[in-house]
Amino acid sequence: xxxxxxxxxxxxxxxxxxxxxxxxxxxxxxxxxxxxxxxxxxxxxxxxxxxxxxxxxxxxxxxxxxxxxxxxxxxxxxxxxxxxxxxxxxxxxxxxxxxxxxxxxxxxxxxxxxxxxxxxxxxxxxxxxxxxxxxxxxxxxxxxxxxxxxxxxxxxxxxxxxxxxxxxxxxxxxxxxxxxxxxxxxxxxxxxxxxxxxxxxxxxxxxxxxxxxxxxxxxxxxxxxxxxxxxxxxxxxxxxxxxxxxxxxxxxxxxxxxxxxxxx
Numbered sequence: 716x717x718x719x720x721x722x723x724x725x726x727x728x729x730x731x732x733x734x735x736x737x738x739x740x741x742x743x744x745x746x747x748x749x750x751x752x753x754x755x756x757x758x759x760x761x762x763x764x765x766x767x768x769x770x771x772x773x774x775x776x777x778x779x780x781x782x783x784x785x786x787x788x789x790x791x792x793x794x795x796x797x798x799x800x801x802x803x804x805x806x807x808x809x810x811x812x813x814x815x816x817x818x819x820x821x822x823x824x825x826x827x828x829x830x831x832x833x834x835x836x837x838x839x840x841x842x843x844x845x846x847x848x849x850x851x852x853x854x855x856x857x858x859x860x861x862x863x864x865x866x867x868x869x870x871x872x873x874x875x876x877x878x879x880x881x882x883x884x885x886x887x888x889x890x891x892x893x894x895x896x897x898x899x900x901x902x903x904x905x906x907x908x909x910x911x912x913x914x915x916x917x918x919x920x921x922x923x924x925x926x927x928x929x930x931x932x933x934x935x936x937x938x939x940x941x942x943x944x945x946x947x948x949x950x951x952x953x954x955x956x957x958x959x960x961x962x963x964x965x966x967x968x969x970x971x972x973x974x975x976x977x978x979x
Contacts, residue, residue: 722768722841723834726761730830733757738826747807747822748798754829755791759784761837765844772847778859779843779916786866786909793873806945832932836910839917839926846920858916865912868894868905876902889954889961897970899961900946903937904968943967 733753741747762783766776798804814821843855875893879885894901910930917923936942950958964973 862912865909872901
């Protein structure tokens, strides 16, 4: 337990520095959306810290490090390319308007909340690194398999959306191509599946079951907070009837077959 707490402290201290620097940076650029990139990149950083500080079973530690770095950096680079040299995301602009003269201190508090959430969500990485068992269990390989599906699915969904938006004739239209034909938010679904994979892999380690909180938290945020709810409110305003028709026929989260448009 002492080692666990010391590692949590080390990870928390690292995040405190990173997110404070990010906050200072957004004071200059007036673009708080950079925190999305930093939040994604914070997981590979935490995984590296745990890998360096823990003397566990090297093959298992290298495996989870590889998984977190590949997933986290791909997502971070995707978000960075979407943010750099672009106007601030409407979510953060709305927060600035709501917070008014207190926006700077409240934005710092928001950034620290992101840091705390990242630390909590890194629980499976920490538990997996602490596992000194010299063999990989079936449940760990199952987690790897789910992770592969999640990363490939999320990458494909992001690529399909980017390709759709790149065509001038699609401006103002609803993306209904590829995975987006079967789900209104396939990127969110596969992102959640990745967190399920980390939880499943952690079940092979002591206290791994406590990391169930991670996919549960992600599901809550994706469905009820910054994910589907916010995104669809914005898309209804910008796409109108076309998006409402899309909502009636297409699964909101889990990729599935189309429904009859007349069903409400």
